[in-house]
Amino acid sequence: MNGEIKSKRCSRCKRHLPRGAFAGNRSPSDGLQAYCRECAAEYYRQRQEARGRTARVEVLVTEGHKRCPQCELAKPHSEWERNRTSSDGWASYCRVCRAERNRVSYFKRKYGLSPVELKALVAEQAGVCCICLSALPEHVDHCHETGRVRGVLCFSCNAALGQFKDRPDVMRRAAAYVEGNAWKPTLVAPGVYQLPS
Template identity: 55%
Template structure:
């Protein structure tokens, strides 16, 4: 029996709860839903998940997430809110994926858009180079180098070598002169006639 002045018993959780813990149902004699709000949510969620599974959709298991945390659907890890970027598009004000996963996705998108290669292609190229920069032989190659005229990917270079090629505008002649200069051969024009000089090649 229900005493609507105080509340009613929920047949699911077997608890007596105040009226405010029940939804409204005009078809019910007492005008309240059969189950309390909490049990209603659980039952509706279970029903929805069962329908999705019958329809052939993958349904992720429900995971209890503590306050101040969120579960990332990409890496499936529960992380504190500090590990997420803010987003006004999401109901909780946080991006759908965590910072780490968004970084991976962003890199994959960049590789595909700019170089037409996948992360697997990138790693295969690194393996072919034995994990070193082909110019300075350092063990931290991270930057994809490409021909700016043809767009052809050449190798994965370290930051310094990639930046240096860019500063030299990919000019082999300038690079050769730079190497000669560093080796101690000072660049000097040669006087071939009065007022006429020949520049070193």
């Protein structure tokens, strides 16, 4: 468009500013917001304060860095994941904070446990796995039928319960086998086995 206007007047501060000082808006004929970016930010801040909320303060960071709102540190882009849908092309939170947020969300969604409740559960177990009593508990164990949380186990013990399909009879036979007790079934009829008592 050859006759495109190079500047626009902000309807709030009444200054004539270049088009780049205004955010886009498809509704008006010129395709720009009525307020300049500075006035729009100030207006937003005032509206938030009127509602009893606090508006996030913009913090300037160096080129190639982004500030994480959770840990409040400016980190290089190498510590962020890409996100095409965001305005700057990077995720909202750094990798470390995002992983922590996902972990908290997972435990809340799957088991109904908040971080405080999970820490309390581990503390009740004296900070060790309920089964082996030596390894660090990192995996929440639950009943697959009822969904009830039973405790927090180490990876090996949690995997073992999964391999035994949470069947106590199989676990008892496995314990007897490890202890050296004879447990081999006796063939009584074709396809029918009798287990030792």
